[in-house]
Amino acid sequence: MLPNAKSRNAETGEHSFPLPSRPLVTIEPSKSLAALNLRELWSHRELLYFLTLRDIKVRYKQTLLGAAWAILQPVFMMVVFSLFFGRLGAVSSNGIPYPLFALAGLVPWTFFANAVTTSANSLVGSSNLITKVYFPRLLVPAGAVAAGLVDLIVAFLPLFGAMLYYKVGLTLNILMLPVLILLTTLFALAVGTWMSALNVKYRDVRFALPFVIQIWLFVSSVIVPSTALPEKWRWILSLNPMSAIIESYRSALLGLPFDWQMLGIATTITLVALAYSAFSFHRVEKTFADII
Amino acid sequence: MSSIITVEHVGKRYRIGESQASYSTLRESLVHAISSPFRKFRKNNEQSQFVWAVEDVSFEVEAGGVVGIIGRNGAGKSTLLKMLSRVTEPTTGRIQLYGRVGSLLEVGTGFHPELTGRENITLNGVILGMGRKEVRRKFDEIVSFAEVERFIDTPVKHYSSGMYLRLAFSVAAHLEPEILMVDEVLAVGDARFQRKCLDKMQDVGKQGHTVLFVSHSMAAITRLCPRAILLDKGRVLCDGPSHQVASTYLNSGLGITAAHEWPDIDKAPGDEIVRLHHVRVRNENGEVTEALDIRKPIAIEMEFEVLKGGYELAPNYHFFDERGVCIFVAGDNDPAWLNRPRPKGRFVSTAWIPGNLLAEGTMIVGAAVTTVEPEIVHFFERDAVAFQVIDNMDGDSARGQYSGHFPGVVRPVLNWDTRYTAEQCETVADAAPR
Numbered sequence: 001m002l003p004n005a006k007s008r009n010a011e012t013g014e015h016s017f018p019l020p021s022r023p024l025v026t027i028e029p030s031k032s033l034a035a036l037n038l039r040e041l042w043s044h045r046e047l048l049y050f051l052t053l054r055d056i057k058v059r060y061k062q063t064l065l066g067a068a069w070a071i072l073q074p075v076f077m078m079v080v081f082s083l084f085f086g087r088l089g090a091v092s093s094n095g096i097p098y099p100l101f102a103l104a105g106l107v108p109w110t111f112f113a114n115a116v117t118t119s120a121n122s123l124v125g126s127s128n129l130i131t132k133v134y135f136p137r138l139l140v141p142a143g144a145v146a147a148g149l150v151d152l153i154v155a156f157l158p159l160f161g162a163m164l165y166y167k168v169g170l171t172l173n174i175l176m177l178p179v180l181i182l183l184t185t186l187f188a189l190a191v192g193t194w195m196s197a198l199n200v201k202y203r204d205v206r207f208a209l210p211f212v213i214q215i216w217l218f219v220s221s222v223i224v225p226s227t228a229l230p231e232k233w234r235w236i237l238s239l240n241p242m243s244a245i246i247e248s249y250r251s252a253l254l255g256l257p258f259d260w261q262m263l264g265i266a267t268t269i270t271l272v273a274l275a276y277s278a279f280s281f282h283r284v285e286k287t288f289a290d291i292i
Numbered sequence: 293m294s295s296i297i298t299v300e301h302v303g304k305r306y307r308i309g310e311s312q313a314s315y316s317t318l319r320e321s322l323v324h325a326i327s328s329p330f331r332k333f334r335k336n337n338e339q340s341q342f343v344w345a346v347e348d349v350s351f352e353v354e355a356g357g358v359v360g361i362i363g364r365n366g367a368g369k370s371t372l373l374k375m376l377s378r379v380t381e382p383t384t385g386r387i388q389l390y391g392r393v394g395s396l397l398e399v400g401t402g403f404h405p406e407l408t409g410r411e412n413i414t415l416n417g418v419i420l421g422m423g424r425k426e427v428r429r430k431f432d433e434i435v436s437f438a439e440v441e442r443f444i445d446t447p448v449k450h451y452s453s454g455m456y457l458r459l460a461f462s463v464a465a466h467l468e469p470e471i472l473m474v475d476e477v478l479a480v481g482d483a484r485f486q487r488k489c490l491d492k493m494q495d496v497g498k499q500g501h502t503v504l505f506v507s508h509s510m511a512a513i514t515r516l517c518p519r520a521i522l523l524d525k526g527r528v529l530c531d532g533p534s535h536q537v538a539s540t541y542l543n544s545g546l547g548i549t550a551a552h553e554w555p556d557i558d559k560a561p562g563d564e565i566v567r568l569h570h571v572r573v574r575n576e577n578g579e580v581t582e583a584l585d586i587r588k589p590i591a592i593e594m595e596f597e598v599l600k601g602g603y604e605l606a607p608n609y610h611f612f613d614e615r616g617v618c619i620f621v622a623g624d625n626d627p628a629w630l631n632r633p634r635p636k637g638r639f640v641s642t643a644w645i646p647g648n649l650l651a652e653g654t655m656i657v658g659a660a661v662t663t664v665e666p667e668i669v670h671f672f673e674r675d676a677v678a679f680q681v682i683d684n685m686d687g688d689s690a691r692g693q694y695s696g697h698f699p700g701v702v703r704p705v706l707n708w709d710t711r712y713t714a715e716q717c718e719t720v721a722d723a724a725p726r
Contacts, residue, residue, distance in 0.1 A: 023388035024391060025378070026387070026389075027375065027376070027381070027386070028382070028385075029383055029385075030381060046418055046423060050414065050415050050418045054404055054411075057411065058404055058406050061406040062406070128398075129419065131374075134378035134395070286380070287381075289374065289379045289380040290380055
């Protein structure tokens with residue numbers, strides 16, 4: 001049997017650990033208006049890295065085509081859209097070849113749609129982790145979004161291929177690409193995080209989300225440019241940040257002029273959504289272990 | 293102040309049924325919102341829908357202390373540990389931790405079956421709170437402790453369950469937080485590895501780390517922890533030296549112990565002919581104890597008073613396991629008193645259960661005295677005493693060297709006899725050396 005704490009201290013003369021004067025952690029029923037603990041998130045950054053790495057490694061395990069799926073998804077969609085909307089529907093694409101127009105929209109859209117879907121399901125999928133060990137839960141949906149970035153980078157390959165094919169050169173507009181990727185990531189994070197928290201309590205999210213994403217695709221200027229809409233109705237599109245973001249990707253890649261006003265609104269909405277999402281996530285995260 | 297953990301009036305309330313209907317659908321919430329706005333949130337009903345899994349628990353743990361938390365299923369042990377490790381939030385009260393916490397509520401938390409052993413070690417280590425560098429530094433140690441060197445680059449889904457558990461425990465065992473919280477993880481894996489884990493935890497304790505250890509296993513608790521806290525129905529029932537708490541546990545768990553006495557003869561079980569005085573469980577050396585070695589004989593002793601002579605009395609014992617299954621019944625066959633009316637006075641009847649008969653576990657003993665002809669049951673005290681049969685795994689019990697799951701309610705050591713026949717061709721050659 002172990003010597004008890006007292007006698008052991010008597011043997012060694014002192015503690016192995018000098019105790020801090022104030023507790024490192026105080027666990028109390030939290031007040032409802034607790035702020036997001038950024039310092040704690042930062043101290044767990046390594047965990048975010050490894051959760052992301054896990055998602056990336058695991059995603060294409062035991063698939064035949066592996067990471068090629070990241071390319072095939074937008075490319076197949078592009079083919080289908082080109083046939084139905086480009087040829088049969090004769091959708092105007094502002095003078096850009098329709099396949100290129102569609103692909104430039106589909107690449108960021110596929111990233112957004114997959115990121116939102118996987119992060120929305122990420123918490124429920126990690127229930128064994130959540131009920132057994134403490135860490136900031138935000139890292140789970142965040143990791144799922146971050147893992148999608150690798151697919152996004154890969155998916156740019158066919159897009160650049162298509163640009164070569166259609167002889168569309170790069171312009172300085174391309175410098176906006178990293179900003180746009182960041183913006184898309186943040187917006188996906190906002191939506192995905194919020195959905196993931198909602199999904200813990202209401203599994204309806206799992207069924208509703210694919211449907212929502214589908215409809216969202218149609219109003220995000222992926223298939224039809226926003227200019228196809230009459231001028232006086234266009235402001236409605238500005239309420240959907242994805243529309244402005246997708247249009248801006250086209251501007252950045254294909255050298256078209258940016259609509260800075262729309263992009264500004266999209267950025268504002270994204271930041272507000274992110275703040276709201278982080279706040280509401282933080283408010284409910286402590287109940288996850290009990291209801292998941 | 294030398295307490296590294298202080299727990300003050302901590303409570304956790306759950307809604308009843310939450311575990312069964314673990315998630316609500318939007319429809320239910322909508323229906324609820326539509327149907328109940330005029331019922332003032334059904335305040336009266338709500339009170340009764342809640343249950344306190346842990347209620348008003350307070351204790352302190354000194355730095356370097358090794359404390360066991362025991363209790364039956366549903367006593368609130370795991371909930372308490374979940375609150376201490378911040379997985380779930382207390383409803384009331386306050387917990388203060390003066391050190392880095394590593395909690396191990398389950399082995400293999402965060403293991404991904406598709407990832408290799410190597411990848412899982414890093415992932416799991418980081419999830420449990422180690423830094424990447426720390427994992428790298430301890431990597432070889434973790435692998436060799438788990439004994440999975442050959443399979444380190446194989447996805448863990450191809451591991452046997454034993455390998456999986458060894459690796460998972462090994463990662464956790466190499467966490468070096470100031471406060472280590474462990475829940476029941478030793479209930480799994482083969483016993484040889486369990487021992488290794490216990491030794492490892494003992495080392496952790498000796499290095500001055502604080503360990504909180506939750507278990508059903510009284511043996512593990514008394515071996516590891518000088519101090520134990522007994523929880524019952526969410527409250528602290530007893531807090532003190534673990535051997536004391538252990539006997540309280542046996543007491544509270546079943547209302548019975550290895551010794552049971554009825555000092556007041558008028559209230560003792562029995563009738564006008566016979567009254568029970570006491571029942572005791574003794575080991576080979578005559579000591580009254582709850583914990584008995586599986587290899588050694590066990591004595592069950594009852595003392596009863598014959599108030600009215602002239603009856604042929606047959607003391608007997610009924611043995612039940614934890615689930616209430618009757619294992620066997622033993623009747624007194626002492627030739628000295630067989631078919632012989634007993635005079636007034638005190639009798640002590642002892643039955644000896646041979647060593648290597650009962651399996652490990654709890655045994656509950658019912659004591660009775662009956663007259664066979666005509667049949668009269670003078671008393672039958674169903675839960676008179678209880679004891680634990682323990683196998684120390686020294687290799688000379690019926691287990692031999694095997695330390696895994698060993699089912700059965702009895703566990704005799706049998707005589708085995710082996711006949712050997714050499715292979716056919718050799719036999720022919722031996723038999724025909726012309």
